[in-house]
Amino acid sequence: MTQATLSGPWLAPAKLNLFLYVTGRRADGYHDLQTLFQFIDCCDQLYFALNPTGAIRLNSDLDFPAEDNLVVKAARLLQQHCDIKQGVSITLDKRLPMGGGIGGGSSNAATTLLVLNQLWQCQLNLEQLAALGLQLGADLPIFIHGHSAFAEGVGEQLQNVDPEEKWYLVLHPDVHVSTPSVFQHPKLPRNTPKRSWNELKSSDWHNDCQEIVAKVYPEVAQALGWLLEYAPSRMTGTGSCVFAAFDTEREALAVLNKRPKNLTGFVCKSCNQSPLHQQLNQIKNIQ
Ligand SMILES: C[C@@](CO)(OP(=O)(O)O)[C@H](O)COP(=O)(O)OP(=O)(O)OC[C@H]1O[C@@H](n2ccc(N)nc2=O)[C@H](O)[C@@H]1O
Ligand SMILES: Nc1ncnc2c1ncn2[C@@H]1O[C@H](COP(=O)(O)OP(=O)(O)O)[C@@H](O)[C@H]1O
Numbered sequence: 001m002t003q004a005t006l007s008g009p010w011l012a013p014a015k016l017n018l019f020l021y022v023t024g025r026r027a028d029g030y031h032d033l034q035t036l037f038q039f040i041d042c043c044d045q046l047y048f049a050l051n052p053t054g055a056i057r058l059n060s061d062l063d064f065p066a067e068d069n070l071v072v073k074a075a076r077l078l079q080q081h082c083d084i085k086q087g088v089s090i091t092l093d094k095r096l097p098m099g100g101g102i103g104g105g106s107s108n109a110a111t112t113l114l115v116l117n118q119l120w121q122c123q124l125n126l127e128q129l130a131a132l133g134l135q136l137g138a139d140l141p142i143f144i145h146g147h148s149a150f151a152e153g154v155g156e157q158l159q160n161v162d163p164e165e166k167w168y169l170v171l172h173p174d175v176h177v178s179t180p181s182v183f184q185h186p187k188l189p190r191n192t193p194k195r196s197w198n199e200l201k202s203s204d205w206h207n208d209c210q211e212i213v214a215k216v217y218p219e220v221a222q223a224l225g226w227l228l229e230y231a232p233s234r235m236t237g238t239g240s241c242v243f244a245a246f247d248t249e250r251e252a253l254a255v256l257n258k259r260p261k262n263l264t265g266f267v268c269k270s271c272n273q274s275p276l277h278q279q280l281n282q283i284k285n286i287q
Contacts, residue, residue, distance in 0.1 A: 006119060006283075008047035009093070011275045012111040013039045014102035014268075015142060016170075016236045016243055018163060019205035021192040030138070030154045031183055034194060036205070037155075038148045038163050040170070040268040041275055044104055046071070046111050047091040048119055054085055060092040070109035073136055078113055081132060082122040097264075099176030101237030103139045110143030111276055118283075130156065139237075146277035150197045159197060162272050166245040167252040171227055171265040173219035173240045182238040185212050205234065213239040223263055230255045 018036040025031050056075045058066040066072050071090055078084070090112065096104035113129050116122070124132070126144055133140030138154040149158040182188065189208045213235060214221040220235065224242045227233040231244035246252040252267040259265060 006115075007049055008091075008115075009045040010048070010111050010115050011043040011279060012046060012096075012104070012107040012143075013041065013043045013271075013275045014096050014104060014107060015039055015139070016102065016168065016270065017207065019200065019234075020207040020209060020237065021195075022188060022190050022208045023192050023194045025190050026154075031190065032153060033151065033155060034192075034200065035151050035155065036148075036161070036163060036200070037142045037151055038165075038270045038272065039274045040102070040168060040270050042096060042102075042170075042266060042268040043275055044096050044108055044111075045093040046108065046115070047093075048115055049089045050119055051087045051089060052085075053087050054079075055087040055089075057087075057089040058092060059089065060094060062092070062094060070105045070136055071112050074109035074112040074133070075116060077132060077135065078116050078120070078122060078124075082120065082124070084120045084122065086120060088116060088119070097172045097241065099178070100172050100241040101177065101235065101239045102170070102241055103143065103237065106133075106137045106139035107143045107276075109133065109136050110140050113140075114144060114276065114280065118280075143274065143276075146274040146280075148272040150200070152194075161197065161201070163201075163270075165270050165272060166247065167249050168243050168245055168268050168270055169227070169231075169252040169256050169265060170236075170241050170243045170268060171223040171259070171263055173217065173223045173242070174262075174264070175217045175219045175240050177213055177217060177220070177239040179238045182209050182213060185216075188212050207235045209238050210235040226260065226263065227255075230258075 020035045130141040130144040233244040
């Protein structure tokens with residue numbers, strides 16, 4: 001595999017939380033969850049160019065400082081952890097909506113860790129990369145892990161599962177929901193009883209954050225109310241995106257095309273192996 005191919009584009013897929021239950025509050029302020037993660041084939045793209053100077057640079061259209069970007073934080077963390085002398089210029093082609101509960105920022109950071117682990121020859125395994133990633137956010141481990149999972153703890157205890165791969169219509173209400181504000185809300189249900197995967201997989205699926213978020217953000221309530229007319233629908237993560245499953249792309253597109261003008265959305269296919277890990281495996285097979 002040539003260095004040019006390794007430079008990109010590398011995919012950073014989004015995720016859906018097919019269910020999300022808050023089962024307790026921990027002493028460190030975080031909440032224990034039980035959630036089902038599945039990837040979707042909607043992705044940001046990243047490019048990497050190594051340099052000998054040690055500098056880490058980011059090219060992107062995002063309107064906040066590069067130093068606050070999880071991509072730069074991930075590159076710096078790995079560089080320091082492995083005492084790497086090389087630097088990297090990273091180009092981020094942002095396509096995923098931000099603050100929508102589909103994990104774009106965490107996925108960008110996970111792609112950065114996984115790809116730089118190869119390019120800088122750090123030789124960390126997935127477990128070590130996931131532990132490093134967890135320092136940047138609770139959603140990092142699932143993207144490092146790369147397979148759909150039933151997750152517990154803050155999302156770092158992962159059990160591989162294979163939920164049916166469906167077509168999803170995802171609506172993105174025009175609001176940015178802050179994850180900390182949802183977890184700080186006094187009325188968030190925090191004590192849903194823990195259940196086993198066996199029990200959960202055959203029950204109806206819900207999201208414990210949905211009611212609060214729909215109350216605070218009427219845009220989320222409107223999107224959910226509209227989509228529920230067509231199919232069972234839920235919010236992903238702490239919102240703002242809501243989704244419904246369909247058996248075919250055609251059915252999902254037909255509903256998308258009927259949406260009111262003020263709603264944006266997209267249709268995607270879910271997949272149990274992360275599109276990034278599909279790319280990484282291709283490289284392993286070629287090398
Ligand atoms: C809830 C989930 C479910 O997938 O989804 P998102 O909607 O954000 O994608 C995630 O666990 C979010 O993960 P992530 O977005 O990485 O959150 P973090 O940066 O680690 O946490 C932001 C803040 O949210 C709160 N937080 C987060 C996760 C958690 N299990 N309990 C919490 O109380 C904490 O106050 C924390 O400081
Ligand atoms: N590479 C990145 N992509 C998106 N958001 C980022 C990134 N780096 C840092 N952030 C910050 O994280 C916030 C939430 O990002 P995102 O992952 O899109 O949302 P969510 O956790 O709701 O899925 C953004 O509003 C932004 O302030």
